[in-house]
Amino acid sequence: MDNQQHVGEYRPFFYRIARHVVEIRGATDIDIARCLPSFEPFAAQPGEEDDSLIAVRLTIEPAPEIESAKLLSDISVIWEERFCFEETDDSYITTIQAKEGDRPWKMVSSKDFRESVIYAQADELYSTFKCNWLIMIAFGQAGLLRDTLLIHASVVERAGKGYAFLGKSGTGKSTHSRLWTEHIDGTKLLNDDNPAIRVYDDGQVSIYGTPWSGKTPCYRQVEVQLGAIIRLEQAPFNRLDWKQGKEALVALLPSGSAIRWNPTLFASMLQILEEILTRVPVGVLQCLPDEEAARLCFAEVSSIRS
Incomplete structure (x- = not known):
């Protein structure tokens, strides 16, 4: 996922879901606790025996232009959202756009969904469930390879x-x-x-x-x-x-x-x-x-x- 470069610092936050450790690395200008309040009961620190199930990097910056992406699905009426899935040689791209003219949210994931980058919109970060929903997609797919x-x-x-x-x-x-x-x-x-x-x-x-x-x-x-x-x-x-x-x-x-x-x-x-x-x-x-x-x-x- 070469298009996921970002210059900046990130803070790691760890959560345990179904005994898997999920690592969310938030850019330092993002309040993860405020962004993901439903994750609070799942907060954890990984032990030496743990292997992170997924690693999500949450950032506020323009989503990269991705050429030669193949559209896989374009379905409406998911929480009144419009979303689509696209594929490149080494990544899946999930895009959400709530209304016509709004700036999209994108998540670029490895093919096994073990690593993802979410490109968020600052003015929607704390007022929508988009970030939460994208992490759910990543967890749901990554978990399949781990029973x-x-x-x-x-x-x-x-x-x-x-x-x-x-x-x-x-x-x-x-x-x-x-x-x-x-x-x-x-x-x-x-x-x-x-x-x-x-x-x-x-x-x-x-x-x-x-x-x-x-x-x-x-x-x-x-x-x-x-x-x-x-x-x-x-x-x-x-x-x-x-x-x-x-x-x-x-x-x-x-x-x-x-x-x-x-x-x-x-x-x-x-x-x-x-x-x-x-x-x-x-x-x-x-x-x-x-x-x-x-x-x-x-x-x-x-x-x-x-």
Whole structure:
């Protein structure tokens, strides 16, 4: 990434997310704590055994002109933002532009997303989620090569286990989590948008809180065993069916975080999903947004023996 040269000083800040160390090097004129308040519960100092998962350099300067970049995706309506992904021989470029005429934000990343530079706009640094969102992209992709999956889900925890609710936007993931916290004693919200799942060599599958929780502030440095994954589908009745094999993979795949055009990252995501579904029960809950649905789901996952 030769185009990422900058003359100046940076201060390192370290965060631990899903047991990975994330290093964010902020230019000295940037208040990282003010820029990334949701990261505060994850602040850490790396130990000798730690290896940084990603390193992000945050700077305020004009983004470089990058020639011969190939457009990979140009999709709208992400937090009312417009973003695109481009590729060069050695980098990926993520660009966000909120409104026509605004100056864009750019992130230039290595092909494995282990190192990135974010070119921020000073007048938006503390008033938007753009920086936070770009770091989420980098973490989500870099984690795939380290048995870690950032997944779009709402998660509750109870008695040392986490239960992840998946589904299309508007399906009622947050509502179902709320119904659990209201009607199932001992339940707490773990994350309401982008938790991390990590698969370990000894068979353990853990789910973690992250700095990314959508519209619900819930930034918890918590790790619990992943007890079950439930995909929600709206219906005029409540019924839960457990899935296996291809049906389970189909239930999980839409919620994964890999960029589809990178075959290495996408293959890593598939491998992680396959490991998850062999170790964690996967179900589809056709449901109403009511207490009965939450109690049915709780009874079903409680009947599972580790």
